[in-house]
Amino acid sequence: GNSVTQMEGPVTLSEEAFLTINCTYTATGYPSLFWYVQYPGEGLQLLLKATKADDKGSNKGFEATYRKETTSFHLEKGSVQVSDSAVYFCALRNNNDMRFGAGTRLTVKP
Amino acid sequence: NAGVTQTPKFRILKIGQSMTLQCTQDMNHNYMYWYRQDPGMGLKLIYYSVGAGITDKGEVPNGYNVSRSTTEDFPLRLELAAPSQTSVYFCASSTLGTSGRETQYFGPGTRLLVL
Numbered sequence: 001g002n003s004v005t006q007m008e009g010p011v012t013l014s015e016e017a018f019l020t021i022n023c024t025y026t027a028t029g030y031p032s033l034f035w036y037v038q039y040p041g042e043g044l045q046l047l048l049k050a051t052k053a054d055d056k057g058s059n060k061g062f063e064a065t066y067r068k069e070t071t072s073f074h075l076e077k078g079s080v081q082v083s084d085s086a087v088y089f090c091a092l093r094n095n096n097d098m099r100f101g102a103g104t105r106l107t108v109k110p
Numbered sequence: 111n112a113g114v115t116q117t118p119k120f121r122i123l124k125i126g127q128s129m130t131l132q133c134t135q136d137m138n139h140n141y142m143y144w145y146r147q148d149p150g151m152g153l154k155l156i157y158y159s160v161g162a163g164i165t166d167k168g169e170v171p172n173g174y175n176v177s178r179s180t181t182e183d184f185p186l187r188l189e190l191a192a193p194s195q196t197s198v199y200f201c202a203s204s205t206l207g208t209s210g211r212e213t214q215y216f217g218p219g220t221r222l223l224v225l
Contacts (some may be wrong), residue, residue: 004152043114043200043216044153089152096160096169098143100152 002027004102006090013080013108021075021104023064023090031094033057033066033073038087038103047088049073080108112136114217116201122223123191131186131220134199139215141204142184143168144176145198147219153200159184160176191224 008023025033032051036044048057053068062077073090085108091099116171119133125143135142140161145153145168155168159178175187184203188195198221 016114023169042217043202045216096158096166098145098153098155098158099169100154102150102152 002092002094002097003033003100004092004099005089006100008102008103009104009106011104011106012107015082015110017081018091019075019077019080019084019106021088021090021106022074023075023101024048025071025073025090025092027071027092027094029094031092033064034091034093035062035064035075036089036091036100038089040086044089065092076089080106082108082110084108114201114203116199116208116217116220120221120223120225123192124225125148125193128187128189129191129222131173131199131201131222133184133186133187133217134182135184135201135203135215136148136182137203137205137215138181139203139205140181142178143204144174144184144186145200145202146170146195147200148197152208156199157184188222193203193224196222196224 003026034049035047037047038044048059050057050066056065064075087103087105089103114135143158144156147153156171157176159165198219200219201217
């Protein structure tokens with residue numbers, strides 16, 4: 001079946017630190033992979049996506065590369081800001097079946 | 111555009127009561143989804159629709175029903191509320207943009223408490 005496992009949080013970083021949030025998946029076929037961000041009291045917002053192997057999704061300084069050989073889609077950002085504090089969800093879509101990871105809470109301190 | 115709107119924002123139900131969570135989008139998106147988010151967990155797909163008149167089950171459909179009579183509306187029905195249905199419910203819609211970059215939008219959520 002389809003599933004997503006992501007790094008447990010919470011993650012606390014200082015401003016300008018490097019961020020990595022690990023995400024691995026299990027799926028049959030060729031799923032699309034996503035990262036979503038959820039700010040307090042709000043719904044999820046699509047951050048970036050990749051639809052095939054070796055694709056790199058990027059947005060607002062965040063990047064993730066679809067690695068089929070390691071079934072991974074790790075989220076990275078070179079220099080985080082306080083405004084990046086939120087919960088980040090890795091997700092996959094495989095033939096309209098959407099699966100989400102449990103979420104990783106990121107807190108960035110000034 | 112208002113995007114995806116959900117009503118109500120918050121509701122308390124007694125066990126066995128029924129209710130309908132409303133979801134409307136004004137972006138002419140074909141795809142619509144209902145999710146539930148339990149505390150500290152990711153979202154789980156309840157039902158989805160790929161267009162008016164077409165619905166299908168997601169990961170956790172038991173205890174829920176949906177209909178899609180128009181492109182804009184995708185209501186979620188709880189017939190016999192149970193405490194296990196206490197959760198935050200998110201509606202979402204999406205389409206595939208001309209650039210190939212999928213555009214997905216989530217509503218603000220409905221918080222449901224079943225006592």
